[in-house]
Amino acid sequence: MSPVHAQTTDVAASEIRWAIAAHLSPLWVIGSTSMFERRLVAWAGVAAFLGPLVLALCVTARSDFVERAIRNALAFALSVGTYSLVACAAVAAGYVWRPAAVLLELGLLALVILALNWLVFAALATRAAWRGEGFDYPGCLVTWRRAAARLSR
Secondary structure (H helix, E strand, O other), rough: OOOEEEEOOOOHHHHHHHHHHHHHHHHHHHHHHHHHHHHOOHHHHHHHHHHHHHEEEOOOOOOOHHHHHHHHHHHHHHHHHHHHHHHHHHHHHHOOOOOHHHHHHHHHHHHHHHHHHHHHHHHHHHHHOOOOOOOOOOOHHHHHHHHHHHHHO
């Protein structure tokens, strides 16, 4: 199944802008936290869900297209935040306990792969929203999909 699902072709320009904002808001949060700290911070990926969450709570009049974009972006941000916590725990375990030093390297590799995946999937989702199409992020945890669906109603 393809992650891109076609929507109606008559999507309003304001709806497209809200959908693009939903897909780019986690990256904006990551960039803002890093600029605030004046360095790249490891916890920024965990806080990135705040962007779609604020949009879900503030955007009142929204169509199904915008609601689905916000829901998918929120679920993906929560999923990647969970994956980042696991990777950071592996890094901490490898740093603290020297016999498990391989966990340090694996955790750092996982964080780099997560960051690159986030950039690629955010670009793909933004392009799909620009075209007026929906986008389902791959790799979302089912629990976070359900929670995001409940929140967006």
